[in-house]
Amino acid sequence: MAEDPVGTGGTDEVTMRLWRGDETGGSFTDYVMPSQEGEVVLDVIHRVQATQAPDLACRWNCKAGKCGSCSAEINGRPALMCMTRMDSLPVGEAVTVAPMRAFPILRDLVTDVSYNYEVAKRIPPFAPRAKTADEEKVGGYRMQQIDVERSQEFRKCIECFLCQDVCHVIRDHEENKTAFAGPRFFARAAELEMHPLDVNDRRQLLQQEQGLGKCNITKCCTEVCPEHIKITDNAIIPLKERVVDASYDPVAWLGRKILKRNKRSPAEAAATSPATGPAAVQPRTETNGIPAPEPATAAAAAPGAGDPSPG
Amino acid sequence: MPEYETYDFDVIVVGAGGAGLRAAIEARSRGLRTALVCKSLLGKAHTVMAEGGVAAALGNVHPEDNWKVHFRDTMRGGKMLNNWRMAQLHAQEAPDRVRELEEWGALFDRTGDGLILQRDFGGHRFARLAHIGDRTGLELIRTLQQKAVADGIEVFMEVKVLRLLQDADGVVSGVIGYWRPSGEFVVFKAKAVVMAAGGVGKSWMYTSNSWESTGDGHAMSLWAGADLIDMEFVQFHPTGMVWPLSVRGLLVTEGVRGDGGILRNSDGDRFMFDYIPSMFAAETADSEDEADKWYDDHSAGRRPPELLPRDEVARSINSEVKAGRGSPHGGVFLDIASRRTAEDIRRRLPSMYHQFKELAGVDITAKPMEVGPTCHYIMGGVRVDADSTATTAAGLFAAGEVAGGLHGANRLGGNSLSDLLVFGRRAGVGAAEFASDRSGPGSLDEGQIGATIDAAVAPFSREKGENPYDIQHDLQDTMQRLVGIIRTGSELDEAVGQLDALEDRANRVALSGGRRYNPGWNLATDLAAMLTVSRCTTLGAINRKESRGGHTRDDFPKAVGEMGGLHFVERISAQGAGAEGVGGTPSIRSVTVDPEPVPALPDDLNELLEEAN
Secondary structure (H helix, E strand, C coil): CCCCCCCCCCCCEEEEEEEEEECCEEEEEEEEEECCCCCEHHHHHHHHHHHCCCCCCCCCCCCCCCCCCCEEEECCEEEEHHHCEHHHCCCCCCEEEECCCCCCEEECCEECCHHHHHHHHCCCCCCECCCCHHHHHHCCCCCCHHHHHHHHHHHCCCCCCHHHHHCHHHHCCHHHHHHCCCHHHHHHHHHHHCCCCECCCCHHHHHHCCCHHHCCCCCHHHHHCCCCCCHHHHHHHHHHHHHHHHHHCHHHHHHHHHHCCCCCCHHHHHHHCCCCCCCCCCCCCCCCCCCCCCHHHHHHHCCCCCCCCCC | CCCCEEEECCEEEECCCHHHHHHHHHHHHCCCCEEEECCCCCCCCHHHHCCCCEECCCCCCCCCCCHHHHHHHHHHHCCCCCCHHHHHHHHHHHHHHHHHHHHCCCCCCECCCCCECEECCCCCCCCCEECCCCCHHHHHHHHHHHHHHHCCCEEECCEEEEEEEECCCCCEEEEEEEECCCCCEEEEECCEEEECCCCCHHHCCCECCCCCCCCHHHHHHHHCCCCEECCCCEEEEEEEECCCHHHCCCECCCHHHHCCCEEECCCCCCHHHHHCCHHHHCCECCCHHHHHHHHHCCCCCCECHHHCCHHHHHHHHHHHHHCCCCCCCCCEEEECCCCCCHHHHHHHCHHHHHHHHHHCCCCCCCCCEEEEEEEEEECCEECCCCCCCECCCCCEEECHHHECCCCCCCCCCCHHHHHHHHHHHHHHHHHHHHHHCCCCCCCCCHHHHHHHHHHHHHHHHCCCCECHHHHHHHHHHHHHHHCCCCECHHHHHHHHHHHHHHHHHHCCECCCCCCCCCHHHHHHHHHHHHHHHHHHHHHHHHHCCCCECCECECCECCCCHHHHHEEEEEEECHHHHHCCCHHHCCCHHHEEEEEEECCCCCHHHHHHHHHCC
């Protein structure tokens, strides 16, 4: 059958070097598969599951680059398995696929990304301004296309967490997770800060509890973003400027007074966040029910040694 | 007794796509202890893949649009088999649901005067789809996800739900499933359950659906005593990718055609002009000249035939390919490159540009796409009361793709996202009211819980047996070949026999490895539902001896008047208990099908259909 998806046809072979294991340890295992035209890495993994290793753990959903589930480190580089074409990788060499290194291993290629969902709870949510009389009449807000486009860039984010994975602040320093939101959530904060309707003010929170200052703009996050969002240039740097303005710039303060930009106070903003507290995040809690290994164990289990860092 | 943990809520929502999220937000806003249980991570559900937009008669682009026209378009698109009350509520409430998203942070594309922009789509008389480029589903799910998080709704991610649980009176009182990461079992007690588990497309070989669309919600509801209706109506979206093979079926948004894209065959002919059905002839252009004028000024000409409802376009493409006028990889050409500037295409259709560039190596601003029909959506589903979304199983509510009725025999593009919002909210209301009237969840049947767990882990104790991936592959092959876009009686009968054999094989699945994040096991537990919904679709298709909407019979090529007045309803028969189902579920051999008359439209709504013609 020409469309045989479990793959027996084809003459050339490819070696898939896949990390197998769990939080207690593991190693790479080679699977030799026939090559097929036009495939992405995830296709070959699926064929490995169907023919050789039915219990090979791999998280995926859409296989179309839209859901951001199948993040991994392919030949050492963080990428989506569904958007990495096999013919873009060096011919004749084994294709190495490892789980994301910044997160605890659950099993094989699947990591526990609950850290990200915990950080998300700490971001004071969207709070719109009141409608004008005209808007009440037409029933909806008026915003210009040019004004929504800035935030729309960040709303393209598919939450693959590759930017979090590659960010050295947490990739190499587990302890920073308690006080660092990471590029994904700086982009989220930027999106809200630049939202034409939002009145919450997240600047002090970003500075004091979410570790914006720890980012030293190496742009690794921007490089790996499958949606090509300019996280560093368009989100993090403007946020840093806004935070500085909020803290030190009397002219900007005066401007806000004159222009009546009614941002809520940082305290009010924090109070509306569903999960408030001194730390940006409580790491490794079991609130979502996923069994979480101890940080030390997880660090030891990560396939870090000999794994080229893409930073 | 097998071990499991237990949680207790007022309302449990199964599924965290658009409908589930919207239902949970509504139930929570009414003060009920509400939790979401979903098979994947939050924000990854199939809604995220919706592209073109959400249909709502806001009237921002065409002020003459209103709910009555939207109602009429939906009924006509559904070939009048729609649940009229659902179609009415949907058309009336969609605009408020869209505006509400904006109040929760969604950023739709804008008109010149700053309102929500709307785009043209097949079957909609006016430009009606609120959108964000071609990633509307992502915006919708992210907005609802962020609202749900802000509201403090508890989310249980990566939990595969196996069965609904009922109390001694048969009232749905909870669900049982397992954590995919740990493989441990978990029971959620609830006073009401909302089923919002999405579609069934993964039972076909070429589909736009993600792995999650295995019909869990349809099957679990059926097993718990709920009726399914219209299951023979499966929508094959006209434009899926056909090449490379590994992405065959991946969706190409209808927005390409809404924004000016046209279909050509290998002779270069714009063939859709040859396939205009009489029902739509009065409102469809009959020359390229007239059609091309329409894009800029809807009063200058009638609609291009590329924007006929999806069933019409899919069948036409199928006919062209069969007649030998297809593209090199077995599709037809969808051309936007010669019709719009490269900059326009990249701005209006960014993810299509990206998708073809990265997966097929095709630059759609320079070359046409190759496209063909792909299994996309099931119109049929759990029968619900239009106002409350109550199913025929007490305590169970259903919304979104898993629910049947709104779309009749064929869904219009854009009506799915609005469906999620309108009936997701109504399910939240319905479940909240039911839960509030109930003193507490009834006592659960420990026997049912134990049996479900035992059946789920049974494949691990078999030393030798079937590979679940082989069964899935063979099921997809059966459904694609025998219950696909064009059907015929003998092939449907053949499918019944093959499904029986697949059920027997699924009962012999053997698994290795542990229960922790084991995709082989996860697939094995999906098979029962996949087989069940496939059986329902096949039985409905056998009984509907006509062609209508998403159901085309080669041996009955015309719509038959009397069939237009009938639904086919699937149920589990108590008599069919002879054979063994997969994982302790009722056997697919116990599914029965009965005809039931379609309720008549009230006069005032009937007039809307006539006067707008």
